[in-house]
Amino acid sequence: MRGFIYTLSTVIVVLLGVWAYHEGYETRATEKAVARLESQIGQRHQELSMLRAEWAYLNRPDRLAALVEMNFERLGLVPLASDHFAMTDQVGFPLPVVVVEVADHVFEEEDFSDVIIMNHRYGATTPPRVIAPPTLADDGEQLP
Amino acid sequence: MMSLFRRRPRPEPTDPFRPVTPRIPRAPLPAAPTTPRENPEKARLRAERRLKFTAACFVLGFATVAIKMGAIAASEAREPATGSLIGAGIVNARADITDREGRVLATNVTATALYAQPHKMLDPAAAAEGLSRIFPDMDAQVWERRFNSGSKFFWLKGNISPEQQQAVHDLGEPGLLFGSREMRLYPNGPLAAHVLGGARYGEQDVRAAEIVGVAGVEKTFDDYLSDPVQEGAPLRLSIDLSVQAATERVLEGGMKLMGAKGAAAILMDARTGEVVALASLPDFDPNSRPRPATEGDPGDSPLFNRAVQGVYELGSTFKIFTAAQSLELGLTNSGTLIDTRGPLRQGRFTIRDFHNYGPQMTVTDVIRQSSNIGTARMALDIGGKRQKAFLESMGFFEPTPLEMVEAGSVRPIVPTRWPDITTMTVSYGHGLSASPMHLAVGYASLLNGGTRVTPTLVAQTQPPAPGARIVSPRVSAEARHMLRRVVTDGTASMGEVPGYQVGGKTGTADKPKYTGGYWDDKVIATFAAVFPAQDPKYVLVVSLDEPEIRAAGEDRRTAGWTAVPVASEIVRRVAPLMGLRPDFDPGRDEFGAYLTQTAQR
Numbered sequence: 001m002r003g004f005i006y007t008l009s010t011v012i013v014v015l016l017g018v019w020a021y022h023e024g025y026e027t028r029a030t031e032k033a034v035a036r037l038e039s040q041i042g043q044r045h046q047e048l049s050m051l052r053a054e055w056a057y058l059n060r061p062d063r064l065a066a067l068v069e070m071n072f073e074r075l076g077l078v079p080l081a082s083d084h085f086a087m088t089d090q091v092g093f094p095l096p097v098v099v100v101e102v103a104d105h106v107f108e109e110e111d112f113s114d115v116i117i118m119n120h121r122y123g124a125t126t127p128p129r130v131i132a133p134p135t136l137a138d139d140g141e142q143l144p
Numbered sequence: 145m146m147s148l149f150r151r152r153p154r155p156e157p158t159d160p161f162r163p164v165t166p167r168i169p170r171a172p173l174p175a176a177p178t179t180p181r182e183n184p185e186k187a188r189l190r191a192e193r194r195l196k197f198t199a200a201c202f203v204l205g206f207a208t209v210a211i212k213m214g215a216i217a218a219s220e221a222r223e224p225a226t227g228s229l230i231g232a233g234i235v236n237a238r239a240d241i242t243d244r245e246g247r248v249l250a251t252n253v254t255a256t257a258l259y260a261q262p263h264k265m266l267d268p269a270a271a272a273e274g275l276s277r278i279f280p281d282m283d284a285q286v287w288e289r290r291f292n293s294g295s296k297f298f299w300l301k302g303n304i305s306p307e308q309q310q311a312v313h314d315l316g317e318p319g320l321l322f323g324s325r326e327m328r329l330y331p332n333g334p335l336a337a338h339v340l341g342g343a344r345y346g347e348q349d350v351r352a353a354e355i356v357g358v359a360g361v362e363k364t365f366d367d368y369l370s371d372p373v374q375e376g377a378p379l380r381l382s383i384d385l386s387v388q389a390a391t392e393r394v395l396e397g398g399m400k401l402m403g404a405k406g407a408a409a410i411l412m413d414a415r416t417g418e419v420v421a422l423a424s425l426p427d428f429d430p431n432s433r434p435r436p437a438t439e440g441d442p443g444d445s446p447l448f449n450r451a452v453q454g455v456y457e458l459g460s461t462f463k464i465f466t467a468a469q470s471l472e473l474g475l476t477n478s479g480t481l482i483d484t485r486g487p488l489r490q491g492r493f494t495i496r497d498f499h500n501y502g503p504q505m506t507v508t509d510v511i512r513q514s515s516n517i518g519t520a521r522m523a524l525d526i527g528g529k530r531q532k533a534f535l536e537s538m539g540f541f542e543p544t545p546l547e548m549v550e551a552g553s554v555r556p557i558v559p560t561r562w563p564d565i566t567t568m569t570v571s572y573g574h575g576l577s578a579s580p581m582h583l584a585v586g587y588a589s590l591l592n593g594g595t596r597v598t599p600t601l602v603a604q605t606q607p608p609a610p611g612a613r614i615v616s617p618r619v620s621a622e623a624r625h626m627l628r629r630v631v632t633d634g635t636a637s638m639g640e641v642p643g644y645q646v647g648g649k650t651g652t653a654d655k656p657k658y659t660g661g662y663w664d665d666k667v668i669a670t671f672a673a674v675f676p677a678q679d680p681k682y683v684l685v686v687s688l689d690e691p692e693i694r695a696a697g698e699d700r701r702t703a704g705w706t707a708v709p710v711a712s713e714i715v716r717r718v719a720p721l722m723g724l725r726p727d728f729d730p731g732r733d734e735f736g737a738y739l740t741q742t743a744q745r
Contacts (some may be wrong), residue, residue: 003151056248056331061389079390079717082643082726083642 183718195341238355239369240378243385244603255303265319265530274315303327323350330430336584338389338424338449342433342663363549372399380603382418391421391719398710406689408450411582414550424450452551455577459651461672463519466510468623469534472488472615478508478622482518490565493521511626516572523571528562540578546599580685588631588683591674591682594620628677635704639712643726644719649675650703666690669703670713676738686711
């Protein structure tokens with residue numbers, strides 16, 4: 001009887017040891033993973049704050065004003081003034097969508113706003129569209 | 145089954161070297177020393193002591209474990225700190241500053257510092273020579289001498305660009321090392337420079353550096369910004385970036401056009417006291433804050449904030465305070481005729497008007513035409529004591545509570561004695577010097593319906609409770625109507641902005657000389673305005689230092705020709721930006737509209 005108990009407890013001790021060993025290693029692995037994740041989060045935060053700073057820098061009012069002036073021919077942006085306000089009934093809202101019924105098909109007017117219209121589709125007689133190239137810096141960025 | 149586990153009898157050892165019984169008898173073994181038998185009572189006590197000691201050890205051990213467990217259970221669960229900059233950088237060391245819409249005004253970016261450990265250097269001379277090639281401001285001889293001086297540590301550069309870092313790296317010198325840190329960045333450059341102030345490095349280490357504010361809100365909110373409890377929540381200012389940009393742009397253009405050497409503008413919410421734009425020119429770039437000037441007039445330094453630190457005699461803009469108090473006390477109403485025959489003599493002083501306005505004028509006309517004599521007579525009726533108390537109630541005797549370190553130290557220059565002549569001069573803004581910020585607070589308090597406002601630079605989440613009452617709502621409406629008349633047909637006729645009923649008062653004050661007396665040809669031109677006049681939303685104060693423009697065949701210095709056009713252009717630009725709907729209804733300027741707007745609140 002005593003031998004049985006000894007053996008049983010030995011086996012239990014061994015099993016517990018194995019379990020504890022596993023747990024220990026798992027804990028250490030988890031700790032490592034947490035540390036890695038933490039440093040990753042920190043890095044992402046730093047990248048994010050850098051991007052935010054860059055965004056704020058690129059959107060600084062001075063630069064936007066200079067860009068508006070440079071691209072005035074294309075965009076025609078002017079400072080907001082009091083005559084830009086209007087009553088709701090003065091706003092030209094888009095007309096309702098035209099639905100054409102042909103036989104058993106119902107065509108809805110398709111949205112072409114994403115499509116770049118190429119001139120050659122309409123024949124050689126069409127006058128080419130003039131796209132003013134923006135002034136570019138040496139590295140391709142539009143300055144300032 | 146049990147027989148499996150039964151212990152087997154141990155086999156008899158068969159030793160081939162079993163000793164043989166000796167033939168010669170051995171000498172008897174020496175008798176073992178017998179110890180005297182111990183006292184059993186003593187032995188029992190000793191055993192008891194030992195048992196107690198062992199038990200105490202166990203109790204102590206388990207108690208330690210229990211305390212530790214309790215501590216773990218009671219403490220808050222926290223991630224183990226990694227200790228590196230990147231791990232700790234989850235929350236920025238110093239919080240961002242944003243404008244009221246959340247656009248970034250100040251933030252942090254990582255930067256690299258360069259330091260040297262000369263004892264690790266292979267060739268100090270080559271290192272110094274290489275550094276002087278990369279950084280032209282470093283002298284090779286000086287640094288070679290320093291590297292050989294026996295010191296073990298030198299800071300070389302606070303923050304360097306990635307290109308410079310690569311160049312230093314390419315030197316291949318093991319004694320030149322890089323430290324990482326955060327750097328304060330103001331992405332908008334000189335925009336709102338005086339509000340933000342600037343920052344510098346405090347305590348620095350090779351792994352990190354502390355950033356401390358040196359001026360402006362950076363210094364006022366130093367503790368808040370560097371407090372980890374905020375978890376990086378940004379400080380939201382009441383400044384609006386686009387409004388600030390438009391204000392500074394217009395003000396700079398106006399300053400150049402008018403040939404002024406400095407300018408200041410304050411745009412304040414008339415109800416809440418939130419400062420939406422605060423500009424002072426000339427300004428500076430807080431990213432590389434210049435050193436304070438050691439020579440010349442500190443008032444001309446770009447660091448000097450004219451809007452908050454500059455204390456000037458603000459001239460005729462004070463007249464509306466006198467008129468409003470006279471109305472409030474019931475001494476006059478807006479139609480009462482005031483004697484304006486001049487010159488008015490008081491002791492050895494003489495008070496004159498810009499023109500002769502005839503023998504008598506109504507109170508409205510005194511304000512509209514800006515008559516010194518009329519205002520002085522009204523002030524004499526009020527009396528010095530009451531006048532002083534009225535100005536005190538609007539905060540003209542103490543620094544403004546604006547959240548800038550500079551504001552706290554600016555005390556208006558007020559007369560120590562208050563004889564009749566002081567009453568008369570103060571009534572039209574001479575003899576009492578205050579900052580444009582004081583004037584903005586006074587105008588906002590008087591014109592918003594008559595309750596005192598507290599200026600603030602922090603965006604308010606909810607409207608603050610109305611302050612102490614200065615004048616009745618009716619007097620406030622009448623004062624606004626008078627100011628409106630100044631713009632429609634008075635000294636500020638260039639201030640009209642279609643759609644936004646601007647009301648305001650001009651003020652032109654001669655600049656005092658350092659040696660005493662006043663300059664003849666140097667003035668401070670101020671225009672303090674409220675818009676829309678019948679429903680006051682914003683107060684604008686524009687001040688130009690030494691403006692002069694040649695217009696209509698004359699050199700003009702008065703505010704009506706200098707500060708007013710600049711202010712009206714500012715209103716034209718910023719009012720739509722702040723979402724103010726223009727109102728072209730001419731009925732707005734009926735006096736009834738002023739009273740009903742006041743009653744609505």
